[in-house]
Amino acid sequence: MPSYKAPIENVRFILNEVFDVSEIAKLPGYEDATPDVIDAVLEGMAQFCEEVIQPLNLSGDAEGCKYENGVVRTPKGFKEAYDQYVAGGWMGVTSNPAYGGQGLPHTVGSVLEEFVTSANMSFGMYPGLSTGAIRAIEHWAPEHLKQTYLHKMVAGTWSGTMCLTEAHCGTDLGLIRTKASAADSDGSHKITGSKIFISAGEQDLTENIIHLVLAKLPDAPPGVKGISLFIVPKFLPKEDGSVGPRNGVMCGSIEHKMGIKASATCVMNFDEAKGWLIGEPHKGMRAMFTMMNAARFGVAMQGLGIAEVSYQNAVAYAKDRIQGRALTGAKEKDKPADPIIVHPDVRKNLLTMKAFTEAARALSVWVGMQLDVIEKHPDPKVRQEADDLLALMTPILKAYFSDMGSEVANLGVQIYGGHGYIHEWGMEQFVRDARIAQIYEGANGIQALDLVGRKLPQNMGRPLRRFFHPASQFIEAEMENPALAEFMPHFAKAFGKLQQATAIIAQKGMSNPDEAAAASTDYLRMFALVAMAFMWLKMVKVAVAKLPDANGRASFYDGKIKTARFFFQKMLPETETRFRTIMAGSKSLMDLDMEQF
Structure with a gap:
């Protein structure tokens, strides 16, 4: 049976050291969202996920839902777990206090979504849909409908x-x-x-x-x-x-x-x-998109959540399972074989999983913070900039995180070998659960079309500037930083290729929309990799600064630097392949006649 432990230490690192979550408490209405309060909320949800809903994940998958004469019964234990969820006030964590919510930042809510998905993705679907509906009603419904429905929905009884x-x-x-x-x-x-x-x-x-x-x-x-x-x-x-x-x-x-x-x-x-x-x-559609955009960000968190729990179980198995000897000589001579984590291919898979989850968590926090700025910041210019960044990054996060959630889950099965194919180990369930995230709330091909067809040309490219400007400024400020010397040239090169691809797609797309569409999926993936690299640079910068006085956390910071090195050497080069594919254009895709398929 799989296990799960909420990655509290990694979340704290992102919230408190990479991005200063205390800045959110300075926004009007978020004064109570101090780091201590946020930490207590994270600890509470971690306990609920680990002790209440994670143990129901495997049995819930085996039992499924039952339908009879219009009535649906959820699996054993789900009703009791949901009642505990409601009693704990979790349904209204980020909802408006005017309707009984706690009014905590959406940044916190996104982290909680990751925890819930890792523990039990099926369970998370029930409150997750309610959260989106609450947002749509609050933003668009007349007051009498808000009063009729929102109090009950925020409480979780509806x-x-x-x-x-x-x-x-x-x-x-x-x-x-x-x-x-x-x-x-x-x-x-x-x-x-x-x-x-x-x-x-x-x-x-x-x-x-x-x-x-x-x-x-x-x-x-x-x-x-x-x-x-x-x-x-x-x-x-x-x-x-x-x-x-x-x-x-x-x-x-x-x-x-x-x-x-x-x-x-x-x-x-x-x-x-x-x-x-x-x-x-x-x-x-305008009103529904309030719900759909929130749902797309939620799907991104599902991809991350599945990736995290898959990684946790894979790394535990790789440390425990003994098979063969290390090619450089036995590592554990008192045992008949070495743990499989000594083998380079297993390490490559684990590092791919780790490098994705840690950078994705940072990227989700950075993007998620924009929603809080949009809703609470007093300066309309700052709100607009945050809205532009959120609009740009939502299709990227939805598509890339869900693609990688599926990829990471499959890597987990591979590490388990034959046992990964067996239900009671839990790994094959992660593969099956993760797959839907690439399809619903707008299939990932649609997300790529949205990126190149809507977001790139929107307001003369204004949303793009919200990413391109801070990335350019970071390169200018840190290129000569010796602590980042091994990383910055790679980032600058990949970012330059992304800018070049953006210009080419914009130019070709004006004369032939098929050109932009043919490039869209590769472009989204390329953009995501550059954004992940940007997050790794931010994390490495903090880790290098903290390492000399880290005391008991030296291994934690050192691990960040080493994982970043893997990302830049083994994962970021994919941008080169994606760029070449973009440059190849649409002809080979569109040339084949329909009857030739």
Whole structure:
């Protein structure tokens, strides 16, 4: 059975030494979010994850969810665990205090998402969808709907979903067929249609489920410009806030999936269900993107969470499993063989896992802090700059972290050998669970298209400057720093190639959109690697400075420097290959006739 220990020391390093989390407490509304308070929250969630939900992960996968006559039962122990989650106040950690939340920074919330995913990705789907729904309702719903729903949702007694996809359309939401009638006298509409792939659409954890549903009004213009967003509760609330009669919404079935089997993925049927408009008519996509962008960042954290738990178990196994002798001579002569961690290929796999998880955590904190700046900083110029960086980096984090989460999970299976293929060891579950993150909330190819098609040209390239400027300034300031001498030339070269690729894609894409699209996935991966290198430089700079007086933490800081060296020598060179692929253009992709496939 796999194990998990929340990486508190690494998180503290990022929050307190690489990025000064105390700066967040200076933002209006975050005064109570001191490092001590944040540390206590992290310790509390770590304990909950390690002791309550991680032990349910393997059994939950084996049991899965059960469906019968519209009712879904989650696996044994999930209801009790969810009740503990709610009782601990975890549902409202980052929510607005006006609706019963604790109002802690989103930076903290993203770290908690990593912990929960590492411990039990399926369990995390239930509160995760609610968090996104809460954000959308708070940002777009009229006050009377906020008062009706948010207190219960923030408390966790009611949950939320996001209902977008239909059987005939996924990404192209302009094709949806779900209809909303004209408003009734009470302001409600009747919603009719079917949605598929609805995570947590039906479950036995909460007393009510609040669906956010995309539908089209009778006078809707065609395409995405005709989509509206509605709140559709499973049970209609009474005036006193209690649960009333059943609404016209029912779970038709649940999917039998490759992974996250303890998360109910539902077909939801709406039969003249009462729904209330959120935001303006025909402007539903704008409101839904509030939820979708939060979800995409959450998916990035899922990739990181799966990578972390896969790494932890792989490194423990590699230290314990004895097989063969080190090529340079026996390392543990009192044993019949050496632990497999002595072998270079095993070390390469482990270091790839370690180098990704540690830099990804730093990058997620840096990007996540922008959301707190957007919401709380008094200077509109600073808020705009943070919004630009968040918009630029969200598709990069979603795609790259989920790709690497899957890759790292597979490396974990490889290190376990045949045992990794067996269910009770837990490693093959990580592979299956991780795979969906590359698909949902916008498949990773869509994220790459979003990056090159929307983010690069947006406002004359303004979002790009939010990354390019600090990276350029770092190169200028640190190129002669002897502590970073072995790293800076590699970073400067990779960053230069990224700038060159950006200009080429922008130029070619103007004359032939296929050129930009053909380069998009390679460009996103190249961008991500450069961003990871930037994070490693920030970590190394701190580690080198702290090492002389590190006392008992010398090994920790020394390990950072050595892992960075591996990243720069073995992982960052991938940018060269990606650049060459970008330069090859689109012809070889588009030249083959359809019937030749």
